[in-house]
Amino acid sequence: MKPLLELTDYKVSYGGIKAVKGIDLAVNEGELVCLIGANGAGKTTTLKAICGLIKTAGGRALYQGENITGARSFELVRRGLAMVPEGRGIFGQLTIEENLAMGAYTRRDYGAIKTDTEQVFELFPRLRERRKQPAGTLSGGEQQMLAMGRAILSKPKLLLLDEPSMGLAPLMVKKVFETVRAISAQGVTILLIEQNAKLALQISSRGYVMESGAITLSGQASQLLDNPKVREAYLGEQAA
């Protein structure tokens, strides 16, 4: 298996503040990998830098074997690297349909876009009901559905998800994780950031734990689930 995404000694700073302090991370083709960690650990920063939304301060990011440090986000999307940002990034004044169409912006296979849009509507019937309405009128959970649907429509090779379950009620959280698993089952490689460490590790094959800008633990998801440190710090359980 060769890595689709590979970070080596990856560093990101905000001005003088070092937010990501040289991490190594790899996601292999077809894998679902999660990156967990406390608030402010540097997870979002890592993802934004990969996507070209903020500058990299050092190290290297390879995507499909090619250096993408310094590439601009729209170019990466065209190469199959999509991200659902923290807070969803819905276009509130565009209709639901238009938001989905934005997901397919880089595609030209209009027939296939239609059937894929239908599939998204099958997956999230609420979106079909309200397809003509401004997306800003959707509830938080529905917006997350829309954000995921939009990402699916971009037909990514690698999908970066930043806390898709944030702020959602338990039932919705379950639905989100089911969807992530379903997208992964279709062969999309996924790097998932989550606060909900337990659920994230349960659907992932491998995981990384980030603390104050550094990776402190990594390994098979099942092993991390059993790791006493992880259990104590991220699963809210007392160490045995």
Next chain:
Amino acid sequence: MEIFLQQIINGLTLGSVYALVALGYTMVYGIIGLINFAHGEVVMVGAMIALSVVQALIGAQLGLPPGLVILVGLAVAMPICMGIAYTAERVAYRPLRSAPRLAPLITAIGVSIVLQNLAMIIWGRNYLNFPDIIKPSPIEFGGAFITDVQILIIGVAALIMAGLLLVVHKTRLGMAMRATAQNQQVAGLMGIDINTVISAAFLIGAALAAVAGVLVTLYYGIAHYHMGFILGLKAFTAAVLGGIGNLGGAMLGGVLLGIIEALGAGYIGDLTGGFLGSHYQDVFAFAVLIIVLVFRPSGLLGERVGDRA
């Protein structure tokens, strides 16, 4: 009553021009949050170039029909206006995109001064006159008169605005523009090259400005190097009145401002007992600007600030 109707017609004509220019302000503002104060000068350049071409063609006595002569003038002016706007964005505004807002604003004023002075060097300080090729023929209309030139101005402006709405709401580029206006970062994450979208907004705005320049010259019969300043300021007022950043708002604001101004000019003599004459009509535009800014800064159709992601 005749005065009223007459002033509505005059206001509608002028308002159509304001609306075309206001659209350029509002599109750029909607996407990058910049008040492009040089936009009025682009209108002026469009008018001056078109008029020079018209004068040259008429001077050459080729016997071309007047409509064709004006179209050729526009065809020359439009790409030049677009080139100026595109270059200004690339050279003057883009490097300042992440700078504090005041920096590009001041730069826009700088670009405006440069363009005005260049025009003064090229065309001099004198008024250019539109050759006598079109004699407006008035048509009576409920006691008031509307000329064929006025009908042309209103008709062309209405067609162009309808076309613009179609582009913005029904095409891929339009959707990309609306998405970029709402959230540039996320638009980038959808694969949109926002630089292309921003350039497109400047180019479209400049094309409309060129048309407006030709129409306003046709209407007044003159053009001069400083006509862009006051026209730009009024169109900006129209954009603010309608709600800056909102296309429908720019159209509504333009037409309303034209009508307010025309009615004001028509009645100011009566209202002040002859103390102030109709040449005070500019007062109304700026009174409107002040009133809107004080009482409804978001404009008539403006979005609440919270809607902007």
